[in-house]
Amino acid sequence: MFTDIRKHGKRPLWIGEDIWAELNAAWGSEEYTRRDQNRQNRASDVGGLGSFLHTGGSVPHTEHRRRLVMNFKYFLKLIFNLY
Structure with missing residues (x-):
C-alpha cells in the first residue's frame, strides 16, 4: 500500500499533511534509497x-x-x- 503511495507521489486523504511531509523526507533520505536498492537487488532475476x-x-x-x-x-x- 505504501509502495503504491510512494510511487504515485500523491497524498491520500487519510494521511495528514504533517505525516505526508515526514514520509516524503524519509523516502528521500540516502539511507532509504540505499535500503530500497538492496531490496531490489535481492529480488532481481540473476542469470x-x-x-x-x-x-x-x-x-x-x-x-x-x-x-x-x-x-x-x-x-x-x-x-x-x-x-
Whole structure:
C-alpha cells in the first residue's frame, strides 16, 4: 500500500499533511534509497534462473520445477506404463 503511495507521489486523504511531509523526507533520505536498492537487488532475476528471494533454499525454483516434472514422469511410468 505504501509502495503504491510512494510511487504515485500523491497524498491520500487519510494521511495528514504533517505525516505526508515526514514520509516524503524519509523516502528521500540516502539511507532509504540505499535500503530500497538492496531490496531490489535481492529480488532481481540473476542469470535467468529466477528470483533468489523465497526460492525454497539455495536451489532455484526452476530447478525445483525440473525435479518435480521428472519425478512426476517417473511416477506415471511406474503406475501406467507411460513414456
